Amino acid sequence: AYVPVYLHACLYEWWEECGFFKPDLQSDKPPFVIVIPPPNVTGALHIGHALTNSIQDTITRWRRMSGYNAVWVPGTDHAGIATQTV
Numbered sequence: 001a002y003v004p005v006y007l008h009a010c011l012y013e014w015w016e017e018c019g020f021f022k023p024d025l026q027s028d029k030p031p032f033v034i035v036i037p038p039p040n041v042t043g044a045l046h047i048g049h050a051l052t053n054s055i056q057d058t059i060t061r062w063r064r065m066s067g068y069n070a071v072w073v074p075g076t077d078h079a080g081i082a083t084q085t086v
Contacts, residue, residue, distance in 0.1 A: 023071040032068040034060050 015021065023031070034056045056072060064070040 021071075023069050027069040029067055029069040032060070032063040032070040034072050036072060036074050038074070 023033075036053065036056065060070050060072040
C-alpha cells in the first residue's frame with residue numbers, strides 16, 4: 001500500500017538538498033510567483049482551501065516545466081473578515 005509518510009520521509013530531505021523549493025536568483029528565465037494565502041484565522045478549513053492549493057500547485061509546476069523560474073511561496077493574510085466586528 002502507498003504510505004506517503006514513509007516515502008516522503010526519505011525524499012523530502014533530498015528535495016531540500018537539491019534546492020527544489022528555491023528559485024534560482026541568477027536565472028535568465030522569466031519569473032513566475034504565486035503567493036499562498038494562509039488559512040482563515042478561524043482555523044476552519046474546507047474543500048475550497050484544498051482546491052485552491054491544488055490549482056496553485058498545478059499552475060506553478062506547469063510554469064516551471066514551461067521554462068519559467070517558478071516559485072510557490074507562503075504569503076500574508078489576504079483578508080481579516082473573520083476578525084472584524086461592526
